[in-house]
Amino acid sequence: MAIVHEGSGGPAAERVELAHLEAVALWERAAGGLGAAPCSGPAGHRVTAALGALTGPGRPWRLLADRRTRGDRGLGVELLLVGPPGVFVIGVQRWVPRPAPRGGRPFAGGGHGVGGEMDGPGAPGHRDLAALRAAADLAEQGVAAIGLSPLAVSPVLVVDGHRLDTVLGRVHVLGTADLLPALLRLPARLPADRVDAVAACLAAAFPPAGGRRCGGARPGEPFPAGRGLPGGGPSPGGDGRELFAVWEVAEALRAAALDAPLEHWMTFLHPAQVALARRRFTGPARIAGAAGTGKTVVALHRAAHLARRDGGPVLLVTCAGTLPRVLDAGLRRLAGPHVAARVETTSLPGWATGFLRGRDRAVALDPRRARAALRTAWARTGRASVLAALCDDPRYWSDEIEHVIKGRGVTSYEQYTRLHRHGRRAVLRTRQREAVWRLYEDYERLLAAGGIADRPDLIAAALDEVRRLPPGTDYTAVIVDEAQDLSLVGLRLLHALVGDRPDGLLLVGDGQQSVFPGAFPPQDAGVRLRGRTEVLRVNHRGSRPIAAAARALVDGDPHDDAGVLVGADHHGPVVTPRDGPRPHRVVVPDATSHDQALLAAVGDLVPGLAATGPPRAAPAPGGAPYGAPPGGGFVPPRRQDAAVLCASAAQADRYAALLRRAGIPTLPLHRDDGAPGDAVRIGTYLAARGLEFGHVFLPHADGAAHDDRAHDDSADRDAADGVTAHVGTAHVGTAHVGTAHVGTAADGATTPGAAPAGVAGSVVAAVAGELAEVERRRRYVGMTRARETLWIGVIRPPAPDS
Numbered sequence: 001m002a003i004v005h006e007g008s009g010g011p012a013a014e015r016v017e018l019a020h021l022e023a024v025a026l027w028e029r030a031a032g033g034l035g036a037a038p039c040s041g042p043a044g045h046r047v048t049a050a051l052g053a054l055t056g057p058g059r060p061w062r063l064l065a066d067r068r069t070r071g072d073r074g075l076g077v078e079l080l081l082v083g084p085p086g087v088f089v090i091g092v093q094r095w096v097p098r099p100a101p102r103g104g105r106p107f108a109g110g111g112h113g114v115g116g117e118m119d120g121p122g123a124p125g126h127r128d129l130a131a132l133r134a135a136a137d138l139a140e141q142g143v144a145a146i147g148l149s150p151l152a153v154s155p156v157l158v159v160d161g162h163r164l165d166t167v168l169g170r171v172h173v174l175g176t177a178d179l180l181p182a183l184l185r186l187p188a189r190l191p192a193d194r195v196d197a198v199a200a201c202l203a204a205a206f207p208p209a210g211g212r213r214c215g216g217a218r219p220g221e222p223f224p225a226g227r228g229l230p231g232g233g234p235s236p237g238g239d240g241r242e243l244f245a246v247w248e249v250a251e252a253l254r255a256a257a258l259d260a261p262l263e264h265w266m267t268f269l270h271p272a273q274v275a276l277a278r279r280r281f282t283g284p285a286r287i288a289g290a291a292g293t294g295k296t297v298v299a300l301h302r303a304a305h306l307a308r309r310d311g312g313p314v315l316l317v318t319c320a321g322t323l324p325r326v327l328d329a330g331l332r333r334l335a336g337p338h339v340a341a342r343v344e345t346t347s348l349p350g351w352a353t354g355f356l357r358g359r360d361r362a363v364a365l366d367p368r369r370a371r372a373a374l375r376t377a378w379a380r381t382g383r384a385s386v387l388a389a390l391c392d393d394p395r396y397w398s399d400e401i402e403h404v405i406k407g408r409g410v411t412s413y414e415q416y417t418r419l420h421r422h423g424r425r426a427v428l429r430t431r432q433r434e435a436v437w438r439l440y441e442d443y444e445r446l447l448a449a450g451g452i453a454d455r456p457d458l459i460a461a462a463l464d465e466v467r468r469l470p471p472g473t474d475y476t477a478v479i480v481d482e483a484q485d486l487s488l489v490g491l492r493l494l495h496a497l498v499g500d501r502p503d504g505l506l507l508v509g510d511g512q513q514s515v516f517p518g519a520f521p522p523q524d525a526g527v528r529l530r531g532r533t534e535v536l537r538v539n540h541r542g543s544r545p546i547a548a549a550a551r552a553l554v555d556g557d558p559h560d561d562a563g564v565l566v567g568a569d570h571h572g573p574v575v576t577p578r579d580g581p582r583p584h585r586v587v588v589p590d591a592t593s594h595d596q597a598l599l600a601a602v603g604d605l606v607p608g609l610a611a612t613g614p615p616r617a618a619p620a621p622g623g624a625p626y627g628a629p630p631g632g633g634f635v636p637p638r639r640q641d642a643a644v645l646c647a648s649a650a651q652a653d654r655y656a657a658l659l660r661r662a663g664i665p666t667l668p669l670h671r672d673d674g675a676p677g678d679a680v681r682i683g684t685y686l687a688a689r690g691l692e693f694g695h696v697f698l699p700h701a702d703g704a705a706h707d708d709r710a711h712d713d714s715a716d717r718d719a720a721d722g723v724t725a726h727v728g729t730a731h732v733g734t735a736h737v738g739t740a741h742v743g744t745a746a747d748g749a750t751t752p753g754a755a756p757a758g759v760a761g762s763v764v765a766a767v768a769g770e771l772a773e774v775e776r777r778r779r780y781v782g783m784t785r786a787r788e789t790l791w792i793g794v795i796r797p798p799a800p801d802s
Ligand SMILES: Nc1ncnc2c1ncn2[C@@H]1O[C@H](COP(=O)(O)OP(=O)(O)OP(=O)(O)O)[C@@H](O)[C@H]1O
Pocket: 001, 002, 264, 265, 268, 269, 270, 273, 289, 290, 291, 292, 293, 294, 295, 296, 297, 298, 510, 513, 540, 541, 689, 690, 691, 692, 784
């Protein structure tokens, strides 16, 4: 998902003037409409006249009057309105007594209904409101065929004779005079040229009722605007002052002009996405899909749809720390503040921390000191053990403890001895498991002595607390984005919030993008998903060449069927409709020329820098000019959103410093608040999960991975050299057998290793293979963040004998 920015309209004075003129014109047309014959009594007549003013030749609004739902039970839908803000299913209040506003909410008159409330069983408005909601459901179904999001359909109840602007569940309740200002204030969702297509879908879903004439329209026909011209005589249902106040409409028009137009995906979705946003699941469910297939978009639309339909609260939780901010911004623009307020967007650790604090049971989470504790435990317990012979980097064993042992809720050695370590390629024998367990116990002792907790402790503490006393908030649904990185304990925690209720738990993600070990079958967490797995197959983000290069990187890797979300490729092919330039792969002999090439390429994106700032690289061997299409020719980048993504935080820091020294503004991903600007975003592959950028740069993306074979005929040489196990962050084995030095010690990002011969050789090789696999998956995440162009820097020193 991209971070969305707010937009702005034209010069202020001009906007005010135009808005006022338009408001006056609308008032005259509406007042003229009052002169036509009445329908639905005086109230309906006023509403029809007001709405009719919006329609007419050259105006992007259509009004369908007097419609009925198919096979309905006598439920009349009085008006269907389509315009730039979407579809409105409008009913006019008919019951007696009239609801009156009280404290901003509509209440039925005294003596009727439950405690005077307008809705709810037995209340006077209940039947009409239910009918309106049912009609809105039907409208959603009707327009789903052309990919319109359910969020673009709103039921509106108009209460004549009162000033009201409030929400009852998903129904917007408005006074007649509040109707136009409220509609015109809404951001535009539909382009004018789609309004007729949407109106046609609605006309099919709601056939004409037949019968009364409404505002001069034949039953079932679009309302002819402006019937009964200004001065057409006194209205039968009241006078023009009850239609709306010109200044309020002018203010609404002016405010709407300030809104940036919504992006395409906020209104029109792929039909498969609309179906999933509205789908009723009978229990826990999952949506898988390769990178860019619109999973997060579905998660957002579904969260908003469920919050509107059921009232919420909905918990939209993500396993990627940088994502909640993006989701929250997307949701606000997509669904507006009323609905966004009913969706809680957060990260899993963020939710757990807030929940435990609220219970006065906060844990002292301190990941930095926890990492230090692990290093200490390794130095005194691990390094001298059999583990060092398999992998001498404590981070490998830290992953074992964090994700395999604690993440999967293993609390005893007996459990650990029986554990199938899905995704970990090395089979550990008893002696090795004993050594891991000793390391784990020592680590736990150090955490306890320091009074600190790591992330798994936080999640486990939250689960214990939820089991002791469920949270006060009764979530109607929990939607998890990037769920491939959810731990078993995390899944138990989220499942505990909603159980197996219909539409309760939804896991959204892509197993191919899983960046941690510790996979587990969902049933181990008590979650049954059978028959409720859906897959998205259209890549809306990247171009075909980028998608192909990324897939080639991981294609040869084994599938692990155990995860909560297996790779979407596992479920069938992905379609990428968009073409674009091939990834630009720069292969250079040393770090200096690599960095120069990167600066030159990034500099091309930042106005003014290319000419003055960074040193230019020599033409890259084997690489086309940056951004060049397959046929050649330089194509200047069109957008400013660029990111440099790295394998490690140390590498990201180093490149941030390099770019800054060259005068290129940078912004770390974890500090990106979505504000517009030319700063180049910098962070790790992990921090970029779920995000996207127009232009992505992957420095030091070394490694003889599958992509080398796809795009570089020197791959055969790599294979001959044996440079096949480039690992992400660890030195593998006690013997480092590297034929080439790549990366720098400071990066720790790309160190070749090879398995030594010997008794433990096969396990060492398995560990190396696994690390290489994880590195490829992380790089795959980095590559698939690119929408338009992808730059890959590779250092390949000349072969020793050349
Ligand atoms: N129906 C659509 N029409 C146009 N654009 C779309 C549509 N659905 C999604 N997109 C766009 O495609 C891009 C990818 O969408 P999204 O982030 O939801 O994919 P994803 O499957 O969650 O990706 P990833 O797993 O790689 O994070 C975004 O820019 C989004 O706005």
